Amino acid sequence: MGQFDGKVVYITGLARGQGRNHAIRFAEEGASIIGLDIAGPVADHTTYPHATADDLAETIREVESVGGKILARQGDTRDLAFQEQLVADGVEQFGAIDHVIANAGILTWGQSWELTEAQFTDVLDVNVVGTWKTLRAVLPSMIEGGRGGSIVVVSSSAGLKAMPLQASYTASKYALTGMAQTVAKEVGEYKIRVNTIHPYAVDTPMAFEDTSAQHAFTIEKYKPHFAPILNDPFFSTRDEVTAMVMFLCSDAARTITASQFSMDQGSTKV
Template identity: 30%
Template sequence: MSAESSDSISPSDSSRPLKGKRALISGASRGIGRGIALEMAQAGASVTINYHSNPEEAESVVKECEALGVAAFAIGADISDADQVRGMVSDACQQMGGLDIVVSNAAYSDRHLMLESDMDEFRRTIDVSMWGAFHLVRSGAQKMVDSGNGGNIVVISSPHAHMPMPGAMAYNMAKAANDQMARTAAVELASKRIRVNLIHPGWIDTPGERKFFKEETLRSEGAKLPWGRLGQIREIGRGAVFLCDPRSEYITGSTLTIDGGIQLPWREMYRVEEARRETAAT
């Protein structure tokens, strides 16, 4: 039986399935990362909040997590810098006494058509969203292998990995790389009892979306989606908890899609509605 077993949680602990686990989440001072940190804390895990440029917001998340009865810490680091990531992982292990869960969430995106791209912004998107994910997955996995206790790695990717969204070439490229990176890592780390999985969020209500869209656009366009709204950050957090739950130990190399149906062919429903109208008129 592996160290992480589906029988390792008693019924009394079912509401806190990550009790005793230690998690590091990149880009967790706001948005999806914040939602993941809060849900993991709610599930009983100690959490380290990585941030790049928002220390006040990171400390606010720390306080929210502590209020849920767990230890929480904040560490500033540029995820695109391999040396800073290694230092952050070491610091997180020292503060929490080890590392059981790594969530690669930090991302950057600048939206321009390919022919109009500012190459500094293009490279920054790749450096943070692709190389940053790799640096964290690699450094986190090394600590887990050294401990010999297995672990969980969750990579927050995107439907952009397989949907060539115009105006987002660098981000599309980075997320496609994330998917292959995570699946390859899942193969290479399985014998070490380290599970690696992906989450594909849909259109989520985050501060980052306001970089590209007005509030009224988010509300009106969100209402047109199959589920009638944008996703919420803690819905992604609950997905991350599910993947890291010891009862999910047979899941590795998989992609959990949490998108309210946005990748379904929902726009094609007009064909059904039109056929209905034609039938009713005859």
């Protein structure tokens, strides 16, 4: 018996990193997975390696290797019609959607007056508009299904504390925090809960293979803004983030909604 036997989980950005980890762990606990990933370049100004179609195929393979069922497709969260079709096909195959993890996002770096227009609008489009389109695609089915459920929106420590060199990212993650609270107030009557999680650094390629991030953390005048309370460990593991997500989707969190959960080594309190 798994903790999520019979449940269906919709995950964006599941080709690797946190999204893949969520998919595998939920599958191990009995859930069926519906998901998507752009699995290719998103913008030419990001400075970390992008996910690939091979990464997406590996996620599917790993979910199936633990006995899970998965419907995953290559696509963009900014494409509402694509997400609506994926939801429709997933509900036809698995019967419902119980939990949603809005995980897809991108990051770029630069001083606010030096960012290009693309660096600002691309991040807002993916992180905010893409997340809204995810919620727009899944909520009608969740409401109609009448099973309640949980939505976890992946924000960031930058959604609680403004970070230098991250004007577009910080703006997007603050927006997600507010959006989640609004949606929570609208869907509470349907027993759907909506919360945000706020990691700092996580052991993923997006965090640890970003050359711009590595440079930013060496800039002396900005170091105090980046310093967390806990330096050891400086980062969260993917399993630690998944554990928080699974808790928020579990019956143990049935009274929790419109809340923010920091996993930030205390960085937002410095």
